[in-house]
Amino acid sequence: MSDTSEISHSECSVDFKKSDCRSSNGSVVAPEPVAFCVSKWDTAVSRLTLLLLTLAYIYFWVYFSYAVAGSKSFMNLVFTLLAILLICDQIFHLWTQWVFPRMSRVAVSMKDSDFRIAMIVTKAPSEPHDLLVDTLKCMFDQDYQGKYDVWIADERPTPEMEAWCLENGVRISCRFGIEEYHRKDWPKRTRCKEGNLAYFYDKYGYENYDVVFQFDSDHAPTRTYLSSAIAGFTADPDVGYMAFPSINGASKSWAGKGRTWLEANYYGPFLSAFSYNPLDGEFLMPNCTGSHYAVRTSALKEIGGIGPELDEDLSTTIMFMSRGFKGVYSIDTIALGLGPETFESAMVQEFQWARSAIILFFRWFKVMIPNYKYFTPGLTLPAVLIAYGHYLMVRKRGWLRAGTLEDPPPPIFASPVVWLYRALRVVWMSRGVIAGFQELLFHKTPQFKVTPKGQNDVAVLSVANLLPLYTIYLTFGAAFWLPLIWKEPEQMGIALYMYICAAGTTCITIFVVFMHFWENGRADLGNALAHVVVLALLIAGLVVTSVLESRVIFNAAAGNLFIPVEVFPHEWIVMLIFYGISIFSQNEALNHDYLLILDIDNLLYNFSMPAGLPAPGQSYGGWEGPNVEVRGQFMGHYLSALAFAFKSTSNNDDAKHEFQTQSDALLQGLSKCQAAHSDGYLSAFPKEHSDR
Template identity: 25%
Template structure:
């Protein structure tokens, strides 16, 4: 009864909103309506967690959007008798209507997000068996060792969990290919990883052929294993100890549940965060999807598999023939096929893995091109809006997620359209300043307000537009390719763990400079026209301001493609944990500040030893968990001053399986460390501060990038220290990472 009462105001608002959509209104009446709708919207935003107020906010934002669409359709399109104006005008109109459709879909998705808490396990004996799959293709052994160690450290009965490294870089086909150099590299990798897995007590498997990329690799893993549930981690995704504790119990409550997906948390910045220096202070790009959208999709039983950090039911996978491999986004495609069969999915909004994202702009674009093409493949080949077995809500959610990847078309339409009027006087948007203010400006205010309302804690003002812009210039070709031949795209592994030893421009930076300087020329010419034309039109003023916004966006985009050096191969995680440092019969209390798979940073809260970083000073660090000591050897690498206190950097002199288990213990024993890092940067900032910050980025970064282009900036190269080798055998056989040399493992000749 209470729910019925609380829904009536939202229904009344919806009825009122619909009646207002098509009323013929004067300009003055429309202004009053727009201001009233904005007022009701802002009132509804005062209680963001109340569903009724949320619906009222959505309805009146929808009123403004639809009134704008009605005016835009009936009053602003050029005459069809003027094709030079009508055709580009129609294309711009379609781009705007696409944005309105996506706005409506986002309202639907986020109507009532769900926050889930794991049910308690009643009996350990009733827990299902688990197979942990870690698919790999070309990742380094040290990266895999860290993930394997973290997976082994997960809290779960040992007799109910098996861990599998599924190696697609060492398949029989790879080891027997015609090119002897590539065959030798594949054989070397195969023997390295087989030895590593044996030393770490996990299973190694390499299939015969590399059919169907990652999906085929996972399906071969299903063939050789038999557990009730399957956990998938990417090669760079290290889970925290509580991962299974927070996910598996859902499957015991719902026999039709096929998926529990968790967020992807990243230790390192993406190129935008690195090059604009926002990492750690600004919410990361993926947090908008994982902290908001997936919870909204969960309401409609439409949260989907994201390729990693997920638990799946084997029985469900077998019912659809395993992981789907028709497209290059096998994760979303698999979820779609299972949802269509009536299976359920859950999303747990709690960071339970720590992974890596692309460090360079080229790798970033390569990853996004694969996502873009894969999602459009699903849209074209699987047609989720027509798929049998899906509910109406699921159809809308899947279609919206797939359609989103057409954003490069609309974004570039918005970037190019003002140029047509400034340079060629093509009137593709027919409106005067009063009409633009009453209809378009109020709609834009509502749109920005809703963006802040829905995503303010996870996305700062103008940052979405910047991410879209820097991707759009490069993804146009990907979209055209997949539309021409939906079955053509092939799966490419995203490069991770890359380093840059100097500042410099990305190899694909030139198109961004061309766009920036074209927009700059357009800005200068438009203001010259405004100053010199006897009767400058209202439309010219509108277009000039529009182009100026595009120029500011393009200026910030130059900062993204002006790469800053990145020497760190091993990303650090702040931990702040007590430990002991021992050397002989001497012992010091220490605070471990952060850790990585390469070393740790330490402070001495009491007595500080006299350690010279230029010597080979070494010792043993010990931490405790549950009364059990975990220790590992370290050697001094550096000493630096931080707020008047010395911080000592220690490296691991060698890394055995026990070392990686200790690394997993100090880095991934506490899920709260990841949650705290996310919470500290999810801070809402208002539109004024966000705009001022963005203006600063645009001005400063465009000058920095231009300096790189013209050679005004000195680009010094810096070399980083090599990491310790991985020791995988009692006889000290080693995997030295990227350095190629011969080694012997288990008495057999191996190539490292």
């Protein structure tokens, strides 16, 4: 093939004349192309939310620290691992809240520019013709008035696709038969998007264009796509790339909707807060999303081209940032994609992304970050949805990016699908992490699966794909049964917890299978029967366990897991934080003084008299008067008050000793009264009163 002004393609190509786009690096024409979009009021709300969250986490860790301190060695290990995860999640949570006021957007809509622009869509062999045609038509239907070219990067276009492109003016980039771009591993890997794009940039992109917008085949740009984005490159000559929301607006599966709703905050205010803004000159790292993003070709060439691995969007972003280029995030530049059509497709994506991320950061670290001594702060996983009240404010402002803009995601507490998808994605991402380390250790080149898009034949939900859920079920089952060999059933308080976890896993598995067949409207009989058999075995295991070991599951020890039997001994720490030293200390001192000022002989007076013992004191009167029909009740309340005071006092050993002494003296006095009756009777009333 020739890469000169007259480019002649092979059998899979169409004629390409030299670009009509203007030959310029692009001029800076917009005075403030990127602007802050958070008002002073919203900033104040965000800062207040941050303060309250910090106090809430302090409150949590005070309690958590005492839970760990009172546990045994094995549970200490479990609590330590849990604490690490919680700390990471909470620090990330506070970090997202801290950067929120930096949220910005591309504020200028440019209908024309001096940039030489190309829009290119990559096609996998399995993706249908009609899907590409819809995306290409949307590329042509832009309100942008300047000139731009539309491209398709295809492994080997069909005659039908080639004819359509020739008729409609779509240029084709095809690497068929060129061994240099069909390597088994990255870079320029065969049968993957990175290899297709590497060929395009080497042959056409670097020489003929200033800015290139890249798309997956299913992500159709809206009519204002180019005009809403192009100003971002005028913000600064060092802007090397632009990132945009990845929205699966057409997804009909519960898994697709769950992912979209879960990531609505990530593609809305979170990435917008990470964008470069010339008004303050600071920037973090808005992560590109592979479904569609844009690059400045001169910057891309300087960093060495598209990054390696399946997560080429992540690796490319890091390569830009590590070499000093800036990134702009345009929240209003929308392309709607299809998303995963089945649960299996969604989990395959999560698995492959996690596996690829592990390989990236261990195998390709020096390629991505040649000069960095530490990670860029913005290098993060998708954000956890922040505090609910703040989420509602963001939702009300219309900053979330999920589904269509007219159909914002539901409130998170009203959507169990979000929580279920979040829990399940962790399982498959964990598999991906393990697989990534395996392939690093054994020097294997990972194979990946292209997500089906726009196909009429929906893939079956294989039983093997749900193996992680079955593994979790068996793990909880083993944790339940194995201790029976070594311990007495009454000691197995943890058994109920294991049983509930296994039952919950079964319910989730049933939901996943049911929703797959419900959403797709048809089922392969053999596949359906296989799932029925497996689910029947899971349910049978629960039923048999509950029948054979009911005494183990449903007992007092198991109930103690959910019913607190200890009074937390250090509430005063939390009270000091929230109520201040003076108020709490004064009230605490008043209670302590009152409890210790009461005389033991006076308290025992009503019990000593019926027992015929000397009563040196006198009755306190009131309810405790010698002739009052409710006398004696105060003793029970007083003993309880002493116990609570002792348990909740940890910063005053003298007071604890006095509470203990007072309590012991009363119990000894009551014991003498009971012994005087000789038959175990103990009351503030004579025996004859019991027959009235």
